[in-house]
Amino acid sequence: MPFVCNFPFFSIVLSMFCGIVSSVLSGKNAKKLSIGLLCVNLCLSASVLAYTLSSGESYVYMMGHFPAPWGNEIRAGVLEGVLASFFCVIMLLALVGGLRHIAQEIESGKQNLYFIMVDLLLASLLALIYTNDLFTAYVFVEINTIAACGMIMIRQTGRSYVAAARYMVMSLLGSGLFLISLSTLYGLTGQLLMTPAQGAVAALRASGQYMEPLTVTIALMTVGLAIKSGLYPFHSWMPETYGYSTASSSAILSSLVSKGYIILLIKIYYRVLGSESIMHGKIVNLLFVFGLAGMIMGSISAIRESDIRRMIAFSSVAQIGYIYMGLGLGTEAGVIASLFHILSHAASKGLLFISATGLSDVSGGSKRFKDLRGAGYRNPMAAAGFTVGAMSMVGLPLFAGFISKLLFATAGVQDPTKMLPTLICLAVSTVLNTVYFLRTVLTIFTPVDADAASKAKARQITRGFSLKLSVLCFIVLNLVLGLFSDPIVEALQSGLHMFS
Amino acid sequence: MLENLIINHYETAAVLLFGIGFTTLLLHQNLIKKIIGMNIMDTAVYLFLAAKGFVTGRLSPIVVNGVQDMEAYINPVPAGLVLTGIVVSVSVTALMLSLSLCLYRRYHSLDLDIILMRVKKEWR
Numbered sequence: 001m002p003f004v005c006n007f008p009f010f011s012i013v014l015s016m017f018c019g020i021v022s023s024v025l026s027g028k029n030a031k032k033l034s035i036g037l038l039c040v041n042l043c044l045s046a047s048v049l050a051y052t053l054s055s056g057e058s059y060v061y062m063m064g065h066f067p068a069p070w071g072n073e074i075r076a077g078v079l080e081g082v083l084a085s086f087f088c089v090i091m092l093l094a095l096v097g098g099l100r101h102i103a104q105e106i107e108s109g110k111q112n113l114y115f116i117m118v119d120l121l122l123a124s125l126l127a128l129i130y131t132n133d134l135f136t137a138y139v140f141v142e143i144n145t146i147a148a149c150g151m152i153m154i155r156q157t158g159r160s161y162v163a164a165a166r167y168m169v170m171s172l173l174g175s176g177l178f179l180i181s182l183s184t185l186y187g188l189t190g191q192l193l194m195t196p197a198q199g200a201v202a203a204l205r206a207s208g209q210y211m212e213p214l215t216v217t218i219a220l221m222t223v224g225l226a227i228k229s230g231l232y233p234f235h236s237w238m239p240e241t242y243g244y245s246t247a248s249s250s251a252i253l254s255s256l257v258s259k260g261y262i263i264l265l266i267k268i269y270y271r272v273l274g275s276e277s278i279m280h281g282k283i284v285n286l287l288f289v290f291g292l293a294g295m296i297m298g299s300i301s302a303i304r305e306s307d308i309r310r311m312i313a314f315s316s317v318a319q320i321g322y323i324y325m326g327l328g329l330g331t332e333a334g335v336i337a338s339l340f341h342i343l344s345h346a347a348s349k350g351l352l353f354i355s356a357t358g359l360s361d362v363s364g365g366s367k368r369f370k371d372l373r374g375a376g377y378r379n380p381m382a383a384a385g386f387t388v389g390a391m392s393m394v395g396l397p398l399f400a401g402f403i404s405k406l407l408f409a410t411a412g413v414q415d416p417t418k419m420l421p422t423l424i425c426l427a428v429s430t431v432l433n434t435v436y437f438l439r440t441v442l443t444i445f446t447p448v449d450a451d452a453a454s455k456a457k458a459r460q461i462t463r464g465f466s467l468k469l470s471v472l473c474f475i476v477l478n479l480v481l482g483l484f485s486d487p488i489v490e491a492l493q494s495g496l497h498m499f500s
Numbered sequence: 501m502l503e504n505l506i507i508n509h510y511e512t513a514a515v516l517l518f519g520i521g522f523t524t525l526l527l528h529q530n531l532i533k534k535i536i537g538m539n540i541m542d543t544a545v546y547l548f549l550a551a552k553g554f555v556t557g558r559l560s561p562i563v564v565n566g567v568q569d570m571e572a573y574i575n576p577v578p579a580g581l582v583l584t585g586i587v588v589s590v591s592v593t594a595l596m597l598s599l600s601l602c603l604y605r606r607y608h609s610l611d612l613d614i615i616l617m618r619v620k621k622e623w624r
Contacts, residue, residue, distance in 0.1 A: 137582055142588045146595055153599060160617045165612065168596060169534060173526055176541045180518055183545055187552045398572050
């Protein structure tokens with residue numbers, strides 16, 4: 001086994017180790033360590049991706065010295081490589097973009113704690129992507145939740161405490177359901193590793209035994225992970241959480257944390273429960289309906305908002321709806337569209353949160369639309385970033401969002417019964433997206449008289465070089481996803497084939 | 501149906517407890533009661549796992565006089581899972597308690613509705 005096969009394990013352990021070391025470092029050094037860690041992890045994940053692309057197959061990495069049914073395993077293929085590298089990039093950009101705010105909004109002396117959370121979050125996300133063991137997945141789901149909660153409450157304002165409490169309650173409900181479904185699955189199959197569990201589930205289906213418990217297990221698992229990722233009726237925590245935490249936290253939470261659970265769900269569908277029977281089962285119809293509802297309701301709530309951060313948060317509800325709608329189509333093309341949308345949504349939502357912060361910095365720190373008027377002239381880079389993000393979310397060609405909408409539409413056409421609802425909801429949701437994003441873009445480019453502009457300028461919080469750099473990189477990432485989507489879609493496709 | 505429930509009485513009790521914990525966590529407005537609900541929910545899962553792993557008439561899997569037949573021992577894996585789960589739920593409980601403490605110090609209430617009302621008033 002070549003040396004590169006160790007890299008997934010190294011990246012997880014390195015992240016956890018850096019988290020532990022950060023606890024005795026000063027805030028400044030912890031920051032440097034986190035950024036360095038993200039760069040190193042990016043290189044490690046990219047080399048895993050290059051290796052799996054060249055070898056053309058996935059590999060299983062045995063942890064410790066116990067073989068398959070007893071030990072713990074890591075599994076890496078093309079899909080895992082793409083996701084891990086991409087997550088590292090997004091996290092790095094989101095962190096760099098919000099550095100100044102982290103320095104301002106978090107009590108000095110506690111700043112290293114923030115970077116501990118970042119390191120642990122990265123470790124748990126990578127572990128969720130790579131692991132081949134169900135119970136390990138549960139443990140890292142909880143680590144992910146705790147780290148995310150820490151990132152929300154570290155701002156130490158009343159709003160962020162309440163947001164953290166609501167986030168925790170919803171997340172705990174989700175993980176409770178996930179845990180009991182894992183226990184019933186273990187009771188049914190007697191396996192915790194995904195590969196033998198898949199065999200056991202297939203044997204159960206063939207014999208026709210215990211079909212009701214299996215259905216209950218599938219339902220509990222889906223609902224649990226759907227609650228955690230914020231699918232439409234369970235989205236109540238999202239606007240608070242993304243609206244009142246520090247800029248980097250909002251960007252990381254909306255673009256990565258909720259996606260980690262969706263990836264785990266897809267993984268369990270494909271690697272344990274059997275993609276064929278899930279995709280032809282009833283559960284995907286449920287996801288389809290709630291996905292469609294989320295697409296519409298999220299956008300309607302976003303239109304009613306007068307706070308830019310909360311508006312972007314409600315837009316996230318809609319985008320999570322898109323992803324579940326793609327899963328709910330029950331075809332391979334739908335799942336690939338969802339996976340691509342995970343990437344494109346992460347790229348555009350991170351950009352939107354970071355540039356919205358840049359815009360409110362030059363408007364006296366206010367997030368209200370009436371104060372943001374003319375902010376585009378005061379901070380052109382952030383305004384450009386916001387415009388690109390908005391265009392990508394609306395789905396204009398050249399940008400990432402267009403490709404994912406195209407993929408969703410082509411996947412929707414393949415299924416005669418689901419075609420009409422998919423296309424109608426895509427169209428309606430696009431129009432609604434345009435309404436609120438266009439309104440915001442128009443607001444920030446509305447000229448204000450010189451007096452008000454100078455007043456706003458006097459109150460402005462210093463804007464940093466790091467924010468500009470991050471916005472620029474995010475814009476480039478969006479364009480790359482939009483213009484060179486073919487190799488990425490192909491990679492996702494081959495990765496998905498390796499899954500099952 | 502009823503007979504099955506009585507035979508698997510441990511699992512029945514576990515699922516009932518899970519339901520009680522889940523609804524408490526979801527519906528109660530008091531943060532401490534929410535935490536209690538969460539603990540009931542987690543403990544119910546551990547009862548379920550422990551009941552799944554136990555086989556009447558077998559020994560605990562501790563080797564004393566050389567390894568006996570595999571059939572002599574109960575399944576040790578669920579016990580390991582329960583231990584891991586307890587560690588997780590202890591840390592989550594600690595986090596939730598500290599969060600409740602922060603909220604109580606600032607808003608002098610444990611009721612989530614009242615806290616929300618006071619937060620909205622404060623931020624207006």
